[in-house]
Amino acid sequence: MLHKSIFELDVRTTISLNFDSIYDKYATGLTEGTFIVKKYDDSDIRQVVAGPDRYLIKMHGSMDAPSRMIFTAKDYANARTKHREFYEVVQSLLHTHTCLLIGCGLSDPDVRLLFEDYRHALNESPHYQTMPKPVPHEVSTFIRDTRGINILAYSLRDSHKELNESIAALAVLASERRDMIVDRRNW
Structure with a gap:
């Protein structure tokens, strides 16, 4: 199951574009509620960068609050204006972490703008996205x-x-790398 493999990557911050709560429930169930779910409009969204916990960010909201889901072009524009703190958090994550996008299409306006801004600010390519074959060159x-x-x-x-x-x-390799860092006390 893909959710299990993603969870076993053991990353501190996961961002989901999904409205459903399938992964939320899976991760919080395994961690006995210590996996914290945040939405783009949470007033304490900056905690994701500063806090010590594991987080799941619901980038476009959740089915449990349909009126706050980001779905239309107008919703995207309103969110970028009214919830700047959220976009600043995501930008900081892009600058300090390597991102792996799984199951994300190429047409999401937020993802496109955030990564285009990142790319043109730093002229780097350290992020990755999985896509089904064939992918034209x-x-x-x-x-x-x-x-x-x-x-x-x-x-x-x-x-x-x-x-x-x-x-x-990848989850196995990440775990082995973390063990090596601990063994060498190289944090």
């Missing part, structure tokens, strides 16, 4: 050059088996 070059995102293509065969296995393997 022109598309992957365009995304890298305009958004600083490197495309990781995978096969759709067997219900995204290659993606799930790749994320699970």
